[in-house]
Amino acid sequence: MNTPRSWMRAAAVALMLSLGAACGAGNGAEGEDAAATADYERGPHRGRMLRDGEFAIEMTIFEDGVPPEFHIYAYRNDQPVDPREVQLSVALTRLGGAVDQFQFAPEADYLKGAGVVTEPHSFDVAVRAVYDGATHEWAYDSYEGRTTIGAAQAEAAGIRVEAAGPATLEETIALSGRVELQPQGRAEITAWYPGRIVGMNRAIGERVRRGETLASVTSSESLQTYAIPSPIAGVVMARNANVGDVAGAAPIYVIADAAQVHAEFYVYPRDAERLRADQPVVVRSLSGEHSVRAEIEAILPTADMMTQTIVAHVDLPNADGAWRPGQAVEGAAVVSRYEAPLAVRTRALQRFRDFTVVFARVGETYEVRMLELGRQTPEWTEVLSGLAPGEVYVSDNAFLIRADIEKSGASHDH
Incomplete structure (x- = not known):
């Protein structure tokens, strides 16, 4: 993922390359x-x-x-x-x-x-x-569509290459939703029998273990004091009473286990027909810092009356606490897969004359490759012709190569 800083660095290096070429600093582009x-x-x-x-x-x-x-x-x-x-x-x-x-x-x-x-x-x-x-x-x-850039300059500009080869193209449906606690990850702690609270052992935000005593209550009927343990391990999310209060049906504590969460995605009717349980989903935080590949756990059978959306549940592993209940997330549900014999990164594609191209690298020389393309996803694009299997091409910051060639005045002329 390109950060603003990396784009600024790349742009600065592009300017450096242009100035270097203007001064005869080893740019080999010709037309x-x-x-x-x-x-x-x-x-x-x-x-x-x-x-x-x-x-x-x-x-x-x-x-x-x-x-x-x-x-x-x-x-x-x-x-x-x-x-x-x-x-x-x-x-x-x-x-x-x-x-x-x-x-x-x-x-x-x-x-x-x-x-x-x-x-x-x-x-x-x-x-x-x-x-x-x-x-x-x-x-x-x-020569046309050709330029030479030294290895040090290319490295400084963030120009990256990889070999063209087979890839799995996945057609996806974009989803949006939020992280929610699973039902088994939330517990409301109530008194077993009405009575006066004589002990409250935890504050909001504190962690508790399963079976740990949270409160003590003296029964109004038997006048015996009994302990109330936590049925799950987790964090105290709410404390609704204090010592001396009378406990009834209302929860004394609310405990949440943030390790037991799932994403709830809201799916529109046009997409719902293509979704099934067990389909892979890539879940991402809105910042892009966290992502995980999971599966659709369940699709609820009812639709919201106002929006006509249905809810798809995706179980999220959360041992490190990266996913927080209530957090907005986006997803990409995989609805079909295709094994392409030859593919390139979609981000590598550039326009050159009337063609969609990538730039092949041989040594320190880069040259355009005109492509006939097949299927495309945000990650991969199938190549039908124009590039050989194993040929090394620019996968990141290819626009710098195109700019260097265009700046040199290279053209197609006979």
Whole structure:
């Protein structure tokens, strides 16, 4: 859970990273658009021109209504070359070392790559072309959504990572209620026979043991004095009489055992049909300091006439006294479970261009991963594609990575 202090620290480190990058302090984020204005020539189709003497090719990625694919144009002395006269291959080396190989075939006035150029379009490119008996080779880098942050900076910023893997997704229903004593956790101490109270042994707030004498009463009928023991262990919550008073039917003491408590949740009709006894519930204090996973003990069969809510009881272990009777609590009742083969923390998800993404880490380099998502809960989100099992991704403070990439001007451009 991020505290205000941790958010302030993270924001301060983000500012430090931005200033460091502006001064050339080791930030490795790059974008094709940035490179376009500084590093390479654009061709007639707005692609990257690669020249070797009289021969040149223009690299483009076409994605208008189709999955991204290479369309590469050949030129000699800046005049179009018949694509059937060129043999071409391209290798894309991605962060982490994976290599995508592409072979090409002529189509219309260009060479079309066999296969999809998967996102992100961030890689080191090696190109080999054979034309008119001569071989031409080029190599360049084309990065997007990538940045480098030193380990010490990442640690100071609270950037945390974990490996993507299977997870149990739980659909929950939000509940609200309060902590109440269980019936067996409360005892009203009354005189067995009417008479005068001759001894009162405990004050409000004092602890008592089961069987300990709380009061002594002299019976009005027999004139014999008898002791009244406590039927439970607990704390004196109320003392309603003093020595010399006449004891009748009213309680002399009220004893409460705070270890025997449960949560009473008020459930609306639209949710009640999905709740059952024995379903798991995560109970949390409103401050978030205390939480426990318990089970629905019982669902009462009657509804409140005014609100139409029903009451669900959840037994709370309370040996340490963390749960106080009358305390407001919130809960999340688990109504279904799904085993996802691959999932990431929901809090790790960010927006990048038109995609929902996470940021993978390799060494000190972070790079965007565009995801196809499945089911989602507040804790976990299923990943259908875009991330490999075991791949390390940023699970906490991923917004800092996104901000660093956006600040650098990285974009998607071909």
